Amino acid sequence: MSVVESSHPLVKHKISLLRDHNISVKAFRELAKEISMLLTVEATQYLPLENTPITCWSGEISAPILADKQPTLVPILRAGLGMLEGSLAILPCAKISVVGIQRNEETLQPESYYENIIADITSRTAIIIDPMLATGGTALATIDLLKSSGCKHIIALFLVAAPEGIALIKNAHPEVRLIIGAVDEKLNEQGYILPGLGDAGDKIFGTL
């Protein structure tokens, strides 16, 4: 697996702005969108191309076109929806597969409560989008679900990640590529990332 922490100065700058304790809902949404665009560019830089005949103004040419079907974006409810607009700005034709995962209060294990995965998932790259990779339990359950649906190629994008979550995914699914805006220090006892962003879902939805 490869874990890529973006080194793009704009990603670093915008994540620092996201950390401001007094940030407005509007500013948080706009920055989450902009960072998602930049991370989606990084995530798609290895998509294969194939030369395809094209009738151009000057005649017939062979030009590079994406070889495979467009990836499917996989927002994890609910915070992942805050990255959808930005990712779609880069992949406007992407189909969307929505996943909802919550913790079973008896087993304490993450379980899917909603899944709507596109029918031809076997022939598309899945790009999971979720602002925070904390313990990694939700991301792990989503990857398991995508794989059991036949998905063969998975990339996951996070604005901020904790080393604990990265290690969990790395051990369980070493072939999944993680593209991360910032790798932070650690988790606190409540499973929040430090220094982190706080509750990203609340900040995107204004439910503070």
Ligand code: URA
């Ligand atoms: N989810 C969040 O929104 N923030 C964290 O720090 C961890 C999980």
